[in-house]
Amino acid sequence: MPLKARDYKSGIKPIWCPGCGHYSVLNAITKAMAAREVASHNTAIVSGIGCSSRLPAYVSSYGFHGVHGRALPLAAGLKVARPDLEVVAVGGDGDGFSIGGNHFLHACRRNVNIVYIAMDNEVYGMTKGQASPTSPESWLDGKLTPHGTEMRAFQPCAIALASGAGFIARGYSGDPNGLAQLIFEAMAFPGFAFIHVLSQCVTFVPEQTAWKQRVHPVEGTPATAAEAAALIHADDGFGKGILYRNPRPVWPRMHPQAGGGEDPRAGFAL
C-alpha cells in the first residue's frame, strides 16, 4: 500500500510559530516524497541552523541538523559517499545566502545530484528578526539595521543561474501543492536542483502575508541559460514555477572501478 504524505511526518511537533510558512514547506516535502514513493530510510534531509533548518527532524527519514550555513557541503559529502541515497538539503535565506553563500555558489557549479530547498522569509527568524541578504533594501525593522540594510537584496535565482545550476525553480509556502510538484520534479532532475521558496515569517515580517497577492506563475520552462536569464531578469521575484531546466553531467562523473590502476604500494618499493 503506497504511503501517504502524512506517513512521511516524524510526529515530532515543530517549534515553529503558528502560521509560519515553513509548515507548508514541510507538507510539500512529504507530499513529494509520497508521490515519488521514496523509501523514507533511503532519504536523508540535511540542514544548517535556523527556524527552517529545524525541518529534518519533522520528516520521517534520516536527517542531519548540522551547523549554520553548511548544509550544502554536508549534503554533498553524503551524496558523493552514498550515491544510493536521496539527499535533500533545506534551510533558510540566512543560512544559505549569508553565511552559506560560498557553498551555494560552488554547489551550483559542482552539480552533485541533490535537491536544495531554500526557505526564504527575507529575515533571520531564529535569532529574532535581523535582516537577511534577501531583505528589501528599505526594510526598517531589521534589528541590526535601523536605517534599513542600505544594500541591494540578494537574488537567489539569478545567482544560481550565473553559478551554473541546471534546475532552478521558485515556490511559495502559500501554495503547498504547487511546491510539492516542484520538489517532485527537482528530485527527478539529475544534478543539483535549486528551489527558492518564498516562505513567510509571520512573526518578524507579518507584512509577508501580502505575498499572496503578489505571487504569479511564470510562463514556460526555459531550457537555455539565455532564456532563463531573460525570464529571471524580467521577473519581479514573485514568479512561481520552473525558471530553468537544463541537465549537465553530474559530479562525480566517473565512478572508477575499485582495484583499477596500479597497486599504490608498488610505487614505493625500492
Next chain:
Amino acid sequence: MPLKARDYKSGIKPIWCPGCGHYSVLNAITKAMAAREVASHNTAIVSGIGCSSRLPAYVSSYGFHGVHGRALPLAAGLKVARPDLEVVAVGGDGDGFSIGGNHFLHACRRNVNIVYIAMDNEVYGMTKGQASPTSPESWLDGKLTPHGTEMRAFQPCAIALASGAGFIARGYSGDPNGLAQLIFEAMAFPGFAFIHVLSQCVTFVPEQTAWKQRVHPVEGTPATAAEAAALIHADDGFGKGILYRNPRPVWPRMHPQAGGGEDPRAGFAL
C-alpha cells in the same frame, strides 16, 4: 613635481616567477596611482594569500597581507572606519572566488567604495598548481583533479553583475597600459569597483601565453544591467574593457552626526 609610476614601487623584489602576469598588474597599479596623483601614504592595498596576494608589499603605500580569502572584508572594514583612505583589495582567483567567494558576493551587494582587482590565472599558483574555480572544466593538470575539474568554470563578471556590483571591468596582464586605465577609472568610480584581470601563470599553466591571441576589446560601456548581462553573456571571457558602469549609493549611506540622538546613558537611569 608629480610622481612617476616607479616612485610608487616599494623596491622590495617580488617573489614571482620570471614572466608571471602579476608583474604587469603591479606596474598597472603604480601607473594608475601616478596618473591619479594619489598620496602613497593615503593609500592602502589589502590582500589575502597567494602569489598575487603578495602584491601589497611591492607598492609604496600602506598595505595589509591578511589571510587567505578575506581581503574584501578587511578592506571594507578599513574603508568604513577610515573613509579618507583610498583602499584597493587585490588577490587571486583562488583567494577571491574559492575560499573568498562569499565575501565577493556580499562586497558587490554592500557597495563600499573600494577597488577590487582579481588577478585570475585559473590556477592556485602559490600552492603549486591545483585547479581554481575559474580553471577550464577540461584542464587535466590540476594536481588534485586528475580527471579535470569536471565542473563548470566560475564566471567572475557574471557573478559580480548578479550580485549587484556597479563597476565591472576586465583587463589583461599582457596590456598593462589598458589595465592601468581601467584601474584609474575604478578608483574614480564611487562604490565597489571590480576588475577581473587575466594574469597568466607561466609556471603552472604555460599555455596561457596564448591568451595574447584571444583577448579583444569590448564595444561600448553598458550602463544598464540588462545590457551588461547581454554583453557578458555573449562574450567569450576574453573581452577587455569596462563591462558595466552604473553607480549606486555607496555604503555606509549616512554618516550620522556624532553626539546626535539621546545620550545612551540616559536610557538606563532609574
Next chain:
Amino acid sequence: MTTLTLAISGSGGAGAISTGELLLRLFAEVGGYGMLKKTFSPQIRGGESAAILRLGDAPVSTIPATIDLLVALDWQNFARFADEVPISASTLVLHTGTDVPPPGVTPDNLLTVDAPGIAAAADSGWLNMVFFGMLASGLGCTCAAAETLLRARLEKHDDAVLDAACRALQAGFAQALPDPLRELLATLPVPAATAPGQPQRWLASGNQMAALGALEAGVRFVAAYPITPASDLLEWLAHHIDHYGGHLVQAEDELAAINMVIGAGFGGVPAMTATSGPGMALMSEAMGLAVASETAAVVVDVMRGGPSTGIPTKSEQSDLNLALYGMHGDAPHIVLAAQSIADCHFTAAWAVHLATRLQTLVIVLSDQSLGQSIQVIDAPGSDCPRAAVNSSQEAEPYLRYRDTDSGVSPLALPGEPGHMYTADGLEHGENAIPSPRARDHRMQLDKRWRKLADWDFGGHWAELVGQVDQRPVILCMGSVTATALEAQAAMAAAGREVAVLSLRLLAPLPTKQLATLLASGTRLLVVEHNHGAQLWHYLRSLLPQLAFESLALPGPAAIQPRDIYTALEAANAT
C-alpha cells in the same frame, strides 16, 4: 538583606516576561534592588516563558534555586520549566484556576486568583496586568507609578489597547490581597528613596553594559553576525553607535566580521565584534592574524551551552579553552572575563584599552547569564579605561615590528607620510618584510610574548573579597562570581570564613601574583560552569605547585551557593 524570589510563567503571548520586567522596574524606581532572568522554550513564539525575579532591599545579584512565589498565568507546558522553576513546599503558588497544574506539579500552597474574572469585570482581557497590579500594591508601590511604566512600555500600541491594559492593572491593584500573598510580600520592606549623593542606579543587562563600555572606551567600528545570546548586545550597539559617530556592519558571516574588525583596527579605529561559541570558533584563523600582524581587535564571547550548536539560549562557561588556546601556532593574546553585569562595562572598556595599547587580540568572556539578565546596578563611572592608539613618533628608519624592550613596536597609521609598511600574518623581520628565517621568527615570537608577559596590568587582574590567610579560597570567573559571593556570605553567617577570588585577567595569567596570594590559603576550590573543568586544568598547567580542587558543573542549570559550600564542607573535593 531581605529578598523575595518570584517567578511569573505562562504560555506564549500570556505576557509573563513583560509582567516581570514591569515589576522589577517599578520596584527599582522606588529605590529597590533586584534582578531578572528570562527563560524561554525553544519556540520562537507561542512557546511558554517565565520571568524569574529576585527583589531585595539591597543589591541582588543571583537568582536562588528555590522560589518564594510563583504566578502561573496558565499551566500550559509548565512542566518544561520544572528544572528551572522548582516549586518547594514553602512556595506560594497563585493561579487562575482555569486550568490545573500538570501531573507531578503538586504545590502545597496553591491559591486561586480569579484574574480572568477581575479583568473581565474591568472590561479587559489583560489578566497578567491584574497580577501586576496585585503585586505592585503588595510591594507598597503606587498605582500611578505602575501605570506610567505600563503606558511607556505599550507606547507603540493604540489607545484602546493601552487603556484596556491599564484598567486591568487598576482592578488588580484595587483587589484585597489574599492573606498569604499579602504576608509574603510584606516581608520585603518598602525601599527607602535613594539618598542624595549615592551613585545613580541603573537597570541594565550585561550585554548592554559591555556595549556601552566598549563605546565609552572609544570603539567606533563594530562588525558582527547575529547569534544568540550576543545578538541583543549588537542590537543595542546598532541603535546607539550613531551617537558616537561610529558604524556597525552586519557582516555576511563571522569570518567577514572579524576581518572587518582587523581592517578597522589597522586603520587606527578601535573596533570590536561580539559573538558566541560557534561564531568565535569560526574566527579562530583570523584571530591569529590579529596576533601575528599585531593589530588591535576585541572579540566579546557571550558564552552559551556547548559543544556545537549546543544549548543556544542557556548559560555555560565552556568556551574558555577556545578563548585561551583556540589558534594555530604560538599566538599569545589577552583573555579577560567580566565579573558581573556591571563589570561588563569596565571589562569591555579595559579590553579596548589593552587591545589598542598592546596591539593585539583581546577576547572578553561573558556568558548568557551575565549578558541577558537585567539587574539594578550602580551606574558605572564614565572614567573607564580608554583606547590608546599611539601612532609612532619613531626616528628613521621606521621599523613597524621593531624589537623593542617592552615588546610593543611603533605603530604607524595609514595616512602618516614616511612610515608606510605592509602588515603581515606571514612571519616577518622587524621591517615587516616576510622572512622564514629562524632568527626573525624567534625574535617576533619572543616580542609578541614579552609585550604581554612583561606588561603591568595593575590591580585589575582579579577581585578578592575576604582574606586568604589560613582560609579556603573560592576561585572563579564570570557569572559564578555572584554565586561564590553568596556562598561566602552564607558560610560567614555560619561562622566559616572563606575568600573569593574572581579572575578578570585570564591570559596572560598573573602567575606570580596568584602564587603569592594563594600560598597561605588552606584550600583552593576552582568553581566553574562547565563539564570539563577547563579553568581548573588551566590553572594547574601554570601553577602545578598549588593544590587546586575542582567544582565544575555544566549548564544550563546555574551553580548554586549550596553546591559551593557543600563542596567546601566535603573533604578534599578532588
Next chain:
Amino acid sequence: MTTLTLAISGSGGAGAISTGELLLRLFAEVGGYGMLKKTFSPQIRGGESAAILRLGDAPVSTIPATIDLLVALDWQNFARFADEVPISASTLVLHTGTDVPPPGVTPDNLLTVDAPGIAAAADSGWLNMVFFGMLASGLGCTCAAAETLLRARLEKHDDAVLDAACRALQAGFAQALPDPLRELLATLPVPAATAPGQPQRWLASGNQMAALGALEAGVRFVAAYPITPASDLLEWLAHHIDHYGGHLVQAEDELAAINMVIGAGFGGVPAMTATSGPGMALMSEAMGLAVASETAAVVVDVMRGGPSTGIPTKSEQSDLNLALYGMHGDAPHIVLAAQSIADCHFTAAWAVHLATRLQTLVIVLSDQSLGQSIQVIDAPGSDCPRAAVNSSQEAEPYLRYRDTDSGVSPLALPGEPGHMYTADGLEHGENAIPSPRARDHRMQLDKRWRKLADWDFGGHWAELVGQVDQRPVILCMGSVTATALEAQAAMAAAGREVAVLSLRLLAPLPTKQLATLLASGTRLLVVEHNHGAQLWHYLRSLLPQLAFESLALPGPAAIQPRDIYTALEAANAT
C-alpha cells in the same frame, strides 16, 4: 652506523633537489639507507633551493645540523640558506668556480670541479648531472643504475633532452674524483644487498604514508582544500583513491571540506581531510559538530610554522593547543601524533579505526618535517587497524544517543529501515530530539566524555625506548622523536642512559599509565618544537604531581640532539 650528510644547493632551475632525490634513490636501491629534506626559497620558481641528504649503512631518520659535503651548483643567493646549510671547518665544499661564495661564506675546504667544462665536453648543459655522476661513482654505484633512474625521472621529456642529461651523467661518472671527495665518500661502506626475508624497503614521505595508511584502513571519501605542507598528501590521494573506489573532492574551502567529511561519515563511509594550521583553525566550528553529533571524522594536520600564515614551508609543532582545545563548549575528542615517517601509516590507520569505532573526531598531528621529508623505511604491514563502522543491531526502541555503559551509542546508517533519526549538534536527548534540559545535557556530556575516557587504547598510546627506572626520560611527539632517539644514542655512547617516550595518544591522555611509568624517572624533559611549550603545559595540567621540565624551541630550525643532551646535562632546566 656510518652516515654521510650532504647538501646540494643551487638557484632555481639548477636542479639541486632532483639531483638529491636521484642520489638517495640510487643509494637506496643498492641497499643503502637515508633521508632527504628539501628547502626552498619563498619564490615559486627561479628561487634557490637545496636538498639536504643523509646517507647511511643503517636506517637514518634525522638530518644533523652540520654537513660533511656541500655541492654548490652555483652561489646565487646561497646566503639565504646560511641558517639551514651551515658550513663548518670540516665541511668539504665543491663548486664550479664560475662564481664565488658570497661574503660571510668562507669554506676552509673549497674544491673546484669544472662541471660546466665537463658537461660542455659531453655536449650537454646538465652540470648537475655531472655531479650526480661523480657522487654515484664515489658511492660505489653503477653508472647503468644511475642512468636508469635518470631516464625514468625524465620520461616526459623528449629524447634529445634525455640523452643530453645522460651524457653529462656518464661524463661525471667517468671523472677521477679529487682526493678529498673520494676519501670522504669512501667512508660510507657500499651497502650490502638486502637479505631475503627482510621487510621490503620503501622510499616514501610521511605525507604519502599517512595517505596510504588512511586508504588501507578504509577511507573512501576525502574532501580538502590545498594548503602547504598538506597539499602533496592530498595530491597522492587524488591520484590513488580511484584504486580503492573512493572519491576526493577539492572543496571550495576548509569549511566545506570538513562538513563534506562529516556528511560522508554520517553515511557510514570512512572519511578524512588533511590540512595545516590555518585550515584546521577554520574547521574548528564543524569539528565540534563531529563531536556533538558523534560522527566519525579524521583531520590530518601537517603542522607548519605559526601563528597565522606564519612560515608555510617549514616545520613546527605549534598547533597542539588548537588540536587539543580548539573547539567551543566541552568537546572531548581524540588527538594522535605520528611518530615517524613510517609511523604516519599506522597512526593514520589507527585514527580511522578510532574515529569510526568511537564515532568521533580524531585529529592526527604530523608536521612538515615528517610530511615532506623522504626516507628509506621498512614497508608498513598491511595489517594496520581498519575502519569499524558498526551499524546498530539494536532492539526497539532505537535510541541513537542511548546512554550506554561504554558511552558508545548504537549507530544506524542511512538506508537501514526502522532506525531513522536526525543527527544533531544541538544538545539532544537519547532519542536525538533537541533538548535544552539539564539532565539530557549532563547525560550526553558524560557519555561523550566516558566513551573516550574508558576506552582501552591498548599499547599504542606511546612508544618507549629504553628503561625509565632511575633514569631521565625525554618525552616528545612527532618529528622530535627521531632527534630524541639520536640524543639517547649519543648519551648512551657517553655512558649515560636515558629513556625516550614518544606519545602517540595525546588526548585523551593516558594519565594513569603515564603516572605509573614515569614515577621512577629521575627527570622528565618534555622536548617540543614550538615556542610556547604547549605539550609541557598540557602534561602539567593533567599530571601536576610530576616535575616536568621543558625544552621548547620554535621552528623553522630543527631541534638538534645536542640541544637535548645539553638540556639534560644542565641542572634542572626549568
